[in-house]
Structure formats: C-alpha cells, structure tokens
Amino acid sequence: MKKLHLMISAALVVAASTSVMAQSKFEKDHAASFKANGQAGMDRLERDDTQKFCSDPVVLAGKGDPKKREAIEKANMATIKQPSDGKYLGDWKEGERIAQSGRGATWTDKAIVTSEI
Amino acid sequence: MKKAISSALLVSLSMAAGLAMAQSATDDIAKYREMIADGNPSELYEAAGEDIWSKPMGPKNASLEKCDLGKGPGVVKGAAAQLPRYFKDTNKVQDLESRIITCMEKLQGYDAQEIIKAGFEKGKRKDVEAVVAYVVTASKGMKINVPVKHPKEKEMYAFGEKAFFFQGGPMDFSCASCHGEDGKRIRLKDLPNITEQKGAALGFGYWPAYRVSSGNFWTMQRRLNDCYRQQRFPEPIYTSDVTIALSVYMGAKAKDGVMNTPGLKR
Numbered sequence: 091m092k093k094l095h096l097m098i099s100a101a102l103v104v105a106a107s108t109s110v111m112a113q114s115k116f117e118k119d120h121a122a123s124f125k126a127n128g129q130a131g132m133d134r135l136e137r138d139d140t141q142k143f144c145s146d147p148v149v150l151a152g153k154g155d156p157k158k159r160e161a162i163e164k165a166n167m168a169t170i171k172q173p174s175d176g177k178y179l180g181d182w183k184e185g186e187r188i189a190q191s192g193r194g195a196t197w198t199d200k201a202i203v204t205s206e207i
Numbered sequence: 208m209k210k211a212i213s214s215a216l217l218v219s220l221s222m223a224a225g226l227a228m229a230q231s232a233t234d235d236i237a238k239y240r241e242m243i244a245d246g247n248p249s250e251l252y253e254a255a256g257e258d259i260w261s262k263p264m265g266p267k268n269a270s271l272e273k274c275d276l277g278k279g280p281g282v283v284k285g286a287a288a289q290l291p292r293y294f295k296d297t298n299k300v301q302d303l304e305s306r307i308i309t310c311m312e313k314l315q316g317y318d319a320q321e322i323i324k325a326g327f328e329k330g331k332r333k334d335v336e337a338v339v340a341y342v343v344t345a346s347k348g349m350k351i352n353v354p355v356k357h358p359k360e361k362e363m364y365a366f367g368e369k370a371f372f373f374q375g376g377p378m379d380f381s382c383a384s385c386h387g388e389d390g391k392r393i394r395l396k397d398l399p400n401i402t403e404q405k406g407a408a409l410g411f412g413y414w415p416a417y418r419v420s421s422g423n424f425w426t427m428q429r430r431l432n433d434c435y436r437q438q439r440f441p442e443p444i445y446t447s448d449v450t451i452a453l454s455v456y457m458g459a460k461a462k463d464g465v466m467n468t469p470g471l472k473r
Contacts, residue, residue: 123449
C-alpha cells in the first residue's frame with residue numbers, strides 16, 4: 091500500500107512539473123516557424139501570464155474573466171517602482187531621445203551589453 | 208473655475224488642431240501616392256518576372272509555364288487572388304511564394320531549401336520575387352477570393368488567427384497591437400484593422416508592393432518578416448506555416464475586396 095502511495099505521489103510530482111514547463115501544441119507549432127537571429131532568441135516566444143492573457147481577442151475587446159483581469163492588472167501594477175527620491179520629472183532630454191528613436195532590440199540592432207547601461 | 212475652463216478649452220483646441228494637421232498630412236500623402244501611382248517601379252520587376260516565367264532554366268532546363276498556381280497548369284491570370292490555398296500534389300496549404308518554389312523544384316530541378324535559406328533578394332529568391340510581381344499584376348482589379356473550405360485551409364485559418372493575436376517578445380507586441388483596432392497610426396502611416404474586411408483588404412490587396420523608402424519590391428513574405436522584426440520577435444522562417452497561415456487569415460478576412468497589387472508604398 092505504501093509503495094502504491096509513493097508511486098502515485100511521484101507520478102503527480104512529475105505531472106505537475108511537466109505541465110508547468112510543457113508547451114501547448116499550438117505553441118510548439120508556432121515556434122517551429124521561427125528561428126533565432128541576432129539578439130532575437132527563441133526565448134522571446136515564451137510568454138508570461140500577462141502575455142498569454144492578452145493573446146485572447148475576447149480579452150482585448152474588454153471582456154473575459156473580470157477576476158483574472160483584475161489579478162493580472164494588480165500583478166503588473168505591483169512591478170511599477172515609484173522614484174525613490176520622490177522626483178517625478180527626470181531627465182527630459184534623455185526621455186525625448188528614447189521617444190524619438192523607436193529603435194533597438196530587433197535582430198538588426200546591436201545588442202546592448204547590460205553592464206554598460 | 209473660469210481659468211480652468213478656458214485652459215481646458217485651449218488644450219482641447221490645440222489637440223484638435225494637432226489632429227487636423229496630422230489628418231491633412233495623411234491626406235496629402237494619399238494625394239502624393241495617387242500622383243506617383245502611374246509609374247510604379249513594380250513594373251520593372253513584373254517584366255523581369257514574365258521573362259523568368261517563360262525561360263527554360265535550372266538543372267532540368269525547363270520553364271515555369273506548366274506551373275500550377277491553383278487555377279491549372281500555366282494559368283497566371285487571377286491566380287494570386289485565390290492564394291493561399293490547398294494543393295493536392297503537396298498535400299498542404301501554400302501561398303504564392305511557396306508555390307513558385309515548389310514549381311522551381313519540381314519543374315526546373317532547383318533546391319527548395321537553398322531558396323528558403325537564402326535572404327531576400329539573394330540568389331534564386333531574387334527570381335521568385337520577380338515572378339511574384341508578374342503573377343500579382345495578373346490579378347490586379349480582381350476580387351480577393353482566398354478559400355477556407357478544405358480541412359487544411361480551415362486549420363490554417365484558425366492557426367493564423369491565433370498567431371495574429373499571439374502577444375510576446377520584450378515589448379509585448381502581437382499583430383493585433385498595430386492591426387487589431389480602428390484608427391491606429393505609426394507616425395504618418397495609417398494602420399489597417401486587419402480583423403475586419405475593410406482593413407484586411409487594404410493589407411491583402413496592396414501587398415506585395417514597391418517600397419519607395421527602401422527602393423525595392425517587397426513580397427508578402429518580406430512584409431510579414433519585417434513586421435515580426437519590429438515586434439522584436441525571432442525571425443520567421445521563409446514560407447513557414449505561420450507566415451502562410453497569416454496570409455490565409457488576412458486573405459479570408461479580406462473576401463470580396465479588390466486586388467490592387469502590386470502596390471506602391473512609402
């Protein structure tokens with residue numbers, strides 16, 4: 091009996107971990123149409139919960155599960171960090187430079203070495 | 208209170224003026240496009256493509272004149288308006304470019320993988336692009352009629368729709384980010400809403416096109432490739448399932464719109 095218990099719980103652990111990591115058939119087929127190029131690696135096709143939620147046209151139209159929507163919004167709002175010194179007006183020249191450019195991070199752009207940021 | 212109202216009025220007036228300026232700028236661009244539409248450099252590619260179509264080439268020294276683009280061997284007129292579609296001989300849904308490659312391989316003996324691995328405008332793919340210009344010109348003015356009847360066509364439509372809304376990458380882009388709503392614009396370029404017939408027809412009916420800003424002819428595959436680049440995604444493989452599925456989705460949504468190919472773009 092104990093052995094059966096152990097086998098069942100072991101199987102459950104394996105099932106749980108593989109379902110978290112496993113791609114859906116659609117995600118597998120979708121990824122098979124792409125290849126890495128420059129800094130644009132295949133990891134960019136791995137969606138987080140927010141992206142998966144927003145991949146639904148029903149959700150984009152403002153419908154779908156309102157509780158899930160609230161949870162996703164809350165989780166994303168929590169990642170916003172207010173400036174530690176309370177100063178909201180930063181370097182506007184730098185802001186404009188970024189706003190006007192619109193470039194970077196594509197496979198034809200040079201990757202920025204994070205230690206240089 | 209009075210000060211608040213007048214400043215609010217000022218803000219909304221200047222916003223309206225800004226909008227009006229932007230709208231008249233896009234109107235002016237439309238006028239400019241009309242003016243230069245008579246001399247579309249795509250015609251040079253079309254002429255080259257017509258040559259390549261009838262010229263014996265490749266290891267088998269054969270022409271493409273028996274190539275079946277969905278309306279029977281050698282029928283070019285109207286072919287582009289009903290592509291992508293299912294083909295029995297390859298047992299898959301194919302767009303114009305993948306079908307041209309099939310013909311180049313089967314009729315002329317070229318290596319399909321070589322063409323797929325080459326870059327745009329490189330090697331034998333250059334000839335594919337010219338033939339595309341030739342074939343789409345032969346559908347100009349016709350009604351868009353991409354079929355979604357065969358089970359594989361239906362599968363590709365569903366796949367294309369899912370791909371269209373797939374949000375990913377470091378900037379959370381999907382096709383829908385730019386093309387999923389009315390009234391969107393990138394700088395001075397109005398973006399068609401591809402989820403509806405009118406917008407889908409503006410997309411499907413005007414690409415492939417000659418692109419003035421880059422001075423070359425872009426096929427539909429190239430247009431999709433560059434969309435994905437700007438979405439910060441990895442690169443779509445040339446004529447991969449996702450690229451064909453997106454054409455099925457867009458073409459089906461555009462049903463009964465008009466083919467205005469080859470187009471002329473900024």
